[in-house]
Amino acid sequence: MRAFDKLMSKISLLSVFKYAILITAIGVSGCGEKQAEKPPPPPLKTESPPPLSLKEEVSPVIVTAKTRETYQWYCAQCHGIKGKGDGINAKFLTVPPRNHTKAEYLETRTDEQLFQAIKFGGLSVGRAPCMPAWGNTLSDSTIHELVRYIRELCQCEAL
Amino acid sequence: MKKLYLILICGWFLYPPMLSHASLIEEKKCASCHRLTKKENEKKGPDLFYAGNKFKSPWLEKYLQNPVTLRKAGTIHNPGFLKGERENNHPSLSKEDAGKITQELMQMTLPDLPVEELPDPLNKGQKAKTKYEFERTFSCISCHQSLNLAGKPRGGISGPSLVDAGNRLQANWVAVWLKNPKTFSEKSRMPVYKMDDETRLRFTRFIMTLKNEGIR
Known part of the structure; x- marks a missing residue:
């Protein structure tokens, strides 16, 4: 009977431990409360062949009025009207939205990385989960245009 | 005549x-x-x-x-x-x-709105999992306020607050909105999510658990 009691207490301790890990993960890494931003990860190695989405893009990507309108409609909620990372949601997020006018970080990212971040969300490129995936909302060509627009805002290219 | x-x-x-x-x-x-x-x-x-x-x-x-x-x-x-x-x-x-x-x-309703069959209410484990996905996988918290583990409202403000969604919204509406927002509105600022039905209905259940009564 004692052995059974010991076993049961071990099981319940294990479940409490599992919940504690999950709860800590939610509490620590959500998007709704402030925390210090981690340094950017190093740029991806460029030795591998370019991803398909870039290969397929043959014609030059042009930023149009429609691109700017799309940015204002969707992206500006967090990234701000002028792309300075000061949108209406900014002060409520754990990790501040990227300031698209600053070249220091954006020149360390390739166009493909920016494309991936917009299409599949921040987590897909090892960044904040606050950035949702827009791949079911925006077409690939619109996302390529947005990448180009971000390059316009930061006045920078990938190094 | x-x-x-x-x-x-x-x-x-x-x-x-x-x-x-x-x-x-x-x-x-x-x-x-x-x-x-x-x-x-x-x-x-x-x-x-x-x-x-x-x-x-x-x-x-x-x-x-x-x-x-x-x-x-x-x-x-x-x-x-x-x-x-x-x-x-x-x-x-x-x-x-x-x-x-x-x-x-x-009395103002849409004709032929689908009726979704919701799963049973979430148990603690399912609720914790869905909360995690709500915040990290789908980033809902970036635009919608919800309640944190301490029962305090947290999250972005560009979308309507979901803090009292369980008292405000009908579950079927939430489920249909998550499937296809265009059923109701041509243009929204929210991303379209192609969730599988199990996730979508679990999210619906989760959103319906958010109530002012949970504020501490």
Whole structure:
């Protein structure tokens, strides 16, 4: 009977431990409360062949009025009207939205990385989960245009 | 034949909603801020032509008497939205008027709206998992306020607050919105999520657990 009691207490301790890990993960890494931003990860190695989405893009990507309108409609909620990372949601997020006018970080990212971040969300490129995936909302060509627009805002290219 | 026309015309005008509620919606000029049909152009207030599918009647009646702020930055078509400049608050109505307008609004529904079969209420483990996905996988918290583990509201403000969603919204509406927001509105600022049905209905259940009663 004692052995059974010991076993049961071990099981319940294990479940409490599992919940504690999950709860800590939610509490620590959500998007709704402030925390210090981690340094950017190093740029991806460029030795591998370019991803398909870039290969397929043959014609030059042009930023149009429609691109700017799309940015204002969707992206500006967090990234701000002028792309300075000061949108209406900014002060409520754990990790501040990227300031698209600053070249220091954006020149360390390739166009493909920016494309991936917009299409599949921040987590897909090892960044904040606050950035949702827009791949079911925006077409690939619109996302390529947005990448180009971000390059316009930061006045920078990938190094 | 003339008698038949006369009966039909009288019947139309004597139909109870035509006598009271519809005229009250008109008298209060709800249509100046809200779309009452899908055919109209977008307006600054939330659409009401599917109010009967979306809202829970007790919440709506209470809201009309004592409007609370659901969208801290205003609605998405508000010109000052991106600057966080909200326009005037919704007017408060008397208890009697709120009751009458609620009755009328609850009759405004979309034809042929799918009826979703929801799973059982979430257990603790499912709720924790869904909360994790709500915040990290789908980033909902970036635009919608919800409750954190300490029972405090947290999250972005560009979308309507979900803190009291369980009292405000009908579960079926949430499930259909998550499947295809365009069923209701052509243009939204929210990303489209192609969730599998299990995830979508679990999310619906999770959103319905968010209530003011959970605030600590």
